[in-house]
Amino acid sequence: MKLKTFILIFAAGIVCTGHAQQRFFAEKPVITFFSDGVVEDISARNEKVTSIFDAINGEIAYLMSVKDFQFSNKLMQVHFNEKYMESEKFPKASFQGKISGFNYTAGGKQQVKATGKLTIHGVTKTVEIPGTIEVTGSTLSMQSKFVIRLEDYNIKVPQIVWQNIAQQVEVSLNFLYRPL
């Protein structure tokens, strides 16, 4: 009985230590989005994203302030925050999930898939996002492109400017990770 307990504790110890982590922190994270409207194209860039990626178990999260999206047209930026994203009510956008198909030790450029919860405008959706990860020395470069439908996140575009704003937005993600 005592032995069994001992084995149990020992086993638990192994499980715990075996759960090694190789954490990476994004150093130059950039998220941009683009939407081609009839009248004018809309694009913005956020360079203040934070992200952690665990290369062993594939867990990933990133977080940003919606207000940090920079537009070349500042009036558009105000409208984006005030009318569409309601940034005072919903200041953050985030993703939390797991990347599958990545093998850190294999190295090179790999096609991967992230599955998890994307939160925008206070609405959380489970999504599947394709992308690539390239291992270069000790750094990881992650890239991804995906499309967001405004409707899915309850982002309403008033009819009167409807022709100016497409109903979907293409998001590009470019993260450079370094070991934590």
Place this chain on the structure above:
Amino acid sequence: MKKILLLFLLSPCVVMAQNDLLGELEKSSEKETEYTFATFKGTRLGNGHTVETKNAGSLEFIFGHRFGAINGGVYEMFGLDQAYVRLGLDYGITDRLSVSIGRNSTDKTMDGYLKYKLLRQQSGVKNFPLTVTALGGLAYKLSPKNNSDVSADFENIDRLSYTGQLLIARKFTPNFSLQLMPTIVHKNIVESYEENNQVALGLGGRIKVTRSLALTSEYYFNFNAPDNDLLLEDQRQYDSFTLGIDIETGGHVFQLLLTNAIGLTERAFITETRDDFFGGDIHLGFNVTRTFQLKKNK
């Protein structure tokens, strides 16, 4: 029992496996100072200014239009036969400093303003409850055409008036903003019953009804207004009052107004409003703005 023990022993592992990476990011994210934005939709509240300035490199064209008084009756087509217009340009030199020029058909006035955001409402690392903007303005009357039409010793400098104003606003909620406007208007020459320096206090606000539509109001109380009981009807002066609706569509802001003022410079609407809003002398008016981004921000 053993099972419970096993669970208990393994629990740290389970916790570890459920890494809350997002939670960690949230915890480590630095608290930043958040500046309040869009206290008002436009740079004008009704006739006068708001705390808002143009962003660096953006140019705004403002077309301000006031019709005649609605109580002019059918003969005046309820005021629609008359028009008082101001054409203006506002430009953001920096995000906090704007310059503005305009021409108002009322008294054929040329005007110019400098507007600087002194303090910004902010929360986060530093908190400040108000946005304070300073405004300085000049207005030059081009009418009457000849100095000699007024009097023998009337000079060009007498056509000039000055405005100094502090715009103090707070965005209480995303839908409700309030503004106070202590103002001084100096006129180089005045009628015998008027004072050269006139001090006024404005009060205004907006309530957002939908994301694109807001109700606004603006009132200026003139402390140095002459006593109307001693004056002829066309010399009487009333405080300017405005009720409006802001409608925003992309790069445009439409402001539909009901007001008793027809002039769009502070001299005109604070010190020379001849119509009584509450006596029914109400003018329909609108401001239409279009913003152009001249300089691209990096």
